[in-house]
Amino acid sequence: MPQWIRACATDDIDEEDLIRFDHAGATYAIYHSPDGQFFATAGKCTHEDVHLCDGLVMGHLIECPKHNGQFDYRTGEAKRAPVCVNLKTYPVKTEGDDVFIEVP
Structure with missing residues (x-):
């Protein structure tokens, strides 16, 4: 059953940046978009299993x-080769100054 997990504080991530979040043996990437929204994807590239936090x-x-493959982190869509498999995305919500992601 999915559950909401606190990933970080809203001020832990600058706009147009990301952080790595590890939980229960899985790695996630949490993004702060230029328009102030937060997003979450799987934390590793689908092409070579490299951490996206770098x-x-x-x-x-x-x-x-x-x-240098690229993904749209809002949708997980692979946008530039060599990546061709989309990233898994996760629901995100903010409560006060905290960012939560819904994980399986």
Whole structure:
């Protein structure tokens, strides 16, 4: 059954940046968009199993640090080769100054 887990504080992530969040053996990436919203995806690239937390956020894109493939972190859609498999995304909510993600 899915559950909401506190991932971080809202001020832990600068706009157009991300942080890594590990929970129950899984790695997630939590993003702060340029328009002030928060998003969550799987924390590793679908191409080479590299942590996305070392990647570059540009607008609504995360660029993998290994081969420069890109994903739209709002939808998980693979946007630039070599990535061709979408990222899994997770629901996010904020309560006060905290960011929560819904995990399986």
